Amino acid sequence: MKLFKIEDEKFDEILLKAGVKAVSSTYLPVVFLTAIIVGFILFIIFLIIFNILYAIFALIGGVFIVILVGVLYPYVLAEEKAKSIDENLPYAFAFISALSSANIPVVEIFTSLSKEDIYGGMSEEAKEIVKDTKVFNYDIITTFLRRARITPSKKLSSVYYNIVASLIVGAEMKNIFHEIYDRLMEDRKLELLEAIEKVEILSEFYVIACGMIPLFVVMTVPVASSISAILQSASMFGNPNLLPLTFYLWVPIASIIFMGLVYGILPKDFKLNVSLLDILKEFDEPEIEGIKMKFKWKPVHFITLFLWMLSIVFFILFFLRKSLFMFHGTDFLMFGILFLILPFILTSYWHFIIENQKEKYYPIFLNDLTMAVRSGMDIIRAMQVCAKTNYGPLTKIVKKMAIQMSWGRPVNEVFEDLERTEKSLIAKRIASILKECAVSGGDIKDILTSVTVHAYKLSEMKREISARQFIYVVVIYLSFFLYLGTSYIMIHSLLPTLLKNVHGGLGIEFYKSYLFQGVLIYALFSGASLGILTERSVIAGIKHILLMLIVGYMLFKLYIGG
Structure with a gap:
């Protein structure tokens, strides 16, 4: 019984951190009951459509899946909340630090933070702090201690304990918040650089997958095909279908996987919310306070x-x-x-x-x-x-x-x-601080100084990250021009030599066509990948896509393939 009690207490803690408004003694029975109902429904359906064996498997599978999802859901939810908090933590404390410069009370600072949705999980944390202090009338120390135990973020929990210790000894909270902000920004910078290191490893694999492998296929297929034709034997590497499979399937799939992984690894700290449909807004009739103006x-x-x-x-x-x-x-x-x-x-x-x-x-x-x-x-x-x-x-x-x-x-x-x-998220965060600064009525000079320092730190951090990524932009461009150079050698030297003694096989035009299509496909997906790699946006890759397409197309038409 003690073992089950411990497990229940641990699950209660997870439910609390996930924000689920239930305890294990009510949550788990609901999950089990739902699993039984779903399993019974599946049993009846499969029994009618198939037979008793399929129905039993459906019953067991349905019950197992529902229980698994029900038990794992709070863990996943808590993890997502922790991630949102950690990503926004340094920027939320930039907000807190700036307002504290004007000697605004701690509770009022968190009240202002609770109204700013751009801070994600930290905004939700602030709402809980405001609710505890203003609705349940907890004192500020008790509130922070309670949130330190409940919050799913270990980093924020440590910050809460730091704040509590400072409040107990009567420290100047303005200085404490500044110190916490500086430490969090340094930690965030290290986290971003670690993410860049992971992306650098992925970039090396991408160059191999989408640069080297297509080149290998392009060089291998005609050679193996010619040898097979002379020896009158079949060869897997001489199969011409490898070319369309490589360019139409392998390169797009490998690029999409790379972009997805990079998008997931790189944080959203500097994301710009720009859409391909922005052109449509240019044709909208301007509107001021509900009054449509002349187009x-x-x-x-x-x-x-x-x-x-x-x-x-x-x-x-x-x-x-x-x-x-x-x-x-x-x-x-x-x-x-x-x-x-x-x-x-x-x-x-x-x-x-x-x-x-x-x-x-x-x-x-x-x-x-x-x-x-x-x-x-x-x-x-x-x-x-x-x-x-x-x-x-x-x-x-x-x-x-x-x-x-x-x-x-x-x-x-x-x-x-x-x-x-x-x-821009950076601009939104800066504007949110300036807005609250105007509302709070504090000393605007100190707040503006704090905001300016924050803006320069963000700008410096973004420049450093961009500098780290530049080398892989160069590498991907080099692999693109290497492909063009290989295509030139293939069409003007290798293919004529290989195919002149082969009769009845595929002509040079066949290979020329696929090499040309390969240039366009490689330019399209490599350019998009560079956009994700450098700015976490496909739109940022438009300049790379257009440059590669134009250069690749013109070089192929004028010098390589005619």
Whole structure:
């Protein structure tokens, strides 16, 4: 009985950490009852459709699966919550540290944090702290001790105990929060670098899988095929079907697996929420406070329509089977598809570049704003001064905020709009701190200083990570050009020599066709993989895709395959 009691207590703790509103004495019976009901239903269904043997297997399998899922669910949920907390922990404490600079009470800081959904699991933790202190009237020390035991994150539990110790001895919480933030940022930086090391290992396998193996197949198939034709014997490596299998199946599948693994390993700390459908927003009628404004034509509209007209022309040339210079047939089909989707691709990539550039200017803008406020200006006057400075793509936003503030709009609403409209997580976090800073009414100088330091740390961290990843961008490009060089040697030297004494076999045009298609497929998937590798976004790979496609296509048409 004691053993079962221990297990129940452990499961109760897991349920508590997972946020499941039940105890094991009620949760487990519900799981077992559900398993029996599902098993009985499956037994009846399989008995009617098949026979008693299948029905028994369905009964046992159904009961086992439901119990397994029911028991594992709290563990999985707790693990997901812990992951969300750990990912957002340093950035949440940047928020806490900034507000504490203005000597805002601890409970009020966590109340503000609970309203910010961008901090994921930390926002939920803050809601629990607020509920315990304001609804159940626990004192702040008891609340932190309780959350230290309940939270699924070991790292956050340690932080809670640190806060409790500081509260007991009466330490200056502003300094404690600053120290915790600095330590968490250093830990997060190390975690990101560890993730990059894992991705580096995967990148080496990717170059082998999608770069070296296709080259091996391209070089082996014609050689083995020619030898088989001369000896009049079959060879597995001489089977021409290996070429389409390699380019249409192996390269896409290996690339998708690589992108999925990298996307799962790399954290979301610097993710930009840019969509391929951003072009559609350019054609929306502008709307201000529910009032639709007159539609205005922009350069993007004319460019989009021009590209779509070119697409129609290329489709017509394809269906009429016309030739133009060295282009014909499938070339026009490819051009038609490319120009049809090009507006989506270029617009989304342009938005991606803009958001990336804005991230780089945020620390500079915040530093200027902080200096202006420290010189004695209020936030509105300081924003007007900053609006006269060039911050690249951020300038328009700064001017808009300055105008809104000068018209008397509340400062917190201006920053709230910034948080809602920005697509960068870094920008959203900065805006959330500035918004709460305006609401709290604390000393804005110290808060702005803290936010500026945080912004520079994030910028430095992102630069260091990008520098680590650059070498693998070079490696993947080298493997692409190695494939082009191998294709040139194959078509102009190896294949003519191998095939001149072989009669009735596959001609050079067959291999040339697959080598050309291999260039396009490799460019498409390698470019997308580079986007995931460098920025955790396929959209970031658009420049690599277009560059590889254009260079590969033109080199093949002009010099390699004709």
